[in-house]
Amino acid sequence: MLATHVLHIRDENAFGTVANELKINFDRIRISVSDIITERVTQEVVQYNHKATEYGTHDTRHYLVQPTDLEKQLNNATQAKSSGRKLVDLEKQIDVALKAFQSNGFFILIDDIQVEELTQEIDIKADTLVSFIKLTPLVGG
Numbered sequence: 001m002l003a004t005h006v007l008h009i010r011d012e013n014a015f016g017t018v019a020n021e022l023k024i025n026f027d028r029i030r031i032s033v034s035d036i037i038t039e040r041v042t043q044e045v046v047q048y049n050h051k052a053t054e055y056g057t058h059d060t061r062h063y064l065v066q067p068t069d070l071e072k073q074l075n076n077a078t079q080a081k082s083s084g085r086k087l088v089d090l091e092k093q094i095d096v097a098l099k100a101f102q103s104n105g106f107f108i109l110i111d112d113i114q115v116e117e118l119t120q121e122i123d124i125k126a127d128t129l130v131s132f133i134k135l136t137p138l139v140g141g
Helices: 033-054 069-077 090-102
Strands: 005-012 018-026 030-032 106-110 113-115 121-123 129-134
Touching: 005 033, 018 033, 030 033, 033 090, 033 106, 090 106
Parallel strands: 005 129
Antiparallel strands: 005 018, 030 121, 106 113, 106 129
């Protein structure tokens, strides 16, 4: 049996208000920032697609990456049909999230220290806390 290492993740705003919390399991202790983002998006897309298929509802308030407008339209257009639904594309969403990190669409704190590169690695400890801070664009700027 493989050992699992649990990473505690929080979504916060710029003021430190926690909007969402989740845990992600890894089968190794040493992981990169890219691994964290990829696994988080993978879990979100799997959960989103499962709910869309099973229940036809999409509560995406706390997802790191939101479905595109086209994906939302396609899902709504086919909501009455139980088969043939256009689901969110995992690889595309991972790519969007990695690019968003690189272009400062959100930043990540690991134990209150900002990470800046996808290749940065950390060791998961029992109390490791990862905070995703999504930036809100200013109106008119």
